[in-house]
Amino acid sequence: MTGEARAWVRLPSRRHLNLLAPTPLDWDDEDLAMGLARTYRWGGHSRWPLPLSVAQHSLTVLALSRAQAEKPLSPAAELRELLHDADEGLLGFDAISPLKPFLGPEYKALAARLEGAITLRYQIPAWNQTTKKNHKRADRVAAASEALHVVGWSREEIRRTLKIPYLPLDDDPLGAIYAGTPWEPWPADLAAERFLEALRDLLRKRDGRV
Known part of the structure; x- marks a missing residue:
């Protein structure tokens, strides 16, 4: 970035993050967990009383990858699986995939800078062709x-309208871990708590502190 452009956000920890020039020390784990728990997928739309958070989605992807x-x-x-959408938690925005190309190169560059800071902070290994394919x-x-x-999309709409080539699961992969009503979106505080617990557990295991 050049000039004096700034886009400051104040985080729950009282730290402040410049979204245009993030560094790996600008947030704590609780900030990230809460940001992901308050950022919603599917444009915030849901047939449940609550929308689905990126935090809950991230835990689902981790469970499926395992x-x-x-x-x-x-x-x-x-x-790496748990944090694959972590930039959205700092930005507070999850654009539906077909919309992203219309947001322009500046948005893409912004997301890349956030991803870079997250990669450095958490020492996330790079994808290779196989791991990226499995993650996708x-x-x-x-x-x-x-x-x-x-x-609430139908199975036919998922295939023909959303162009997703995979069949939806019947069983919620998080059900065996957390119980509760299958596929029901969690309240933000609960989603943040569960995401943070998973993040800290993986950091401990990676660093050999268990």
Whole structure:
């Protein structure tokens, strides 16, 4: 960035983050968890009383990635899955995928800077062709399932209108972990708590503190 352009946000921790020039030290884990829990997928639309948070989606993708892996994922690989949408929690915005190309190169560059700061802070390993392909499958299966159970798209609409090539799941992959009503979006405080617990657990395991 050049000049004096700034886009400050004040975080719950009282830290402040310049979205146009983020650094890895600008937020704490609680800020990220709450930001993801208060950022909603599907444009905030839901057939439930609450919309679905990116925090809950991230935990779903982690669970699916674990289930589809041929061998157990390393803590670093699991952290990469959990944090795949972490930039949205700092930005407070999750654009639906077909809209993103219309937001222009500036939005793409903004997201890339946030992703870069997150990668540095959490020492996230780079994707390779295989890990990216496996992640995309888990992410798209999660999307198909959310479209059906959370938003209310039909199975035919998911295939023909949303162009998602994967079948939605019937069973909620988070059900066996957290119980509750399958596919029901969680309140923000609960989503933040569960995301933060998973994040701290993976950081401890990766760093050998368990």
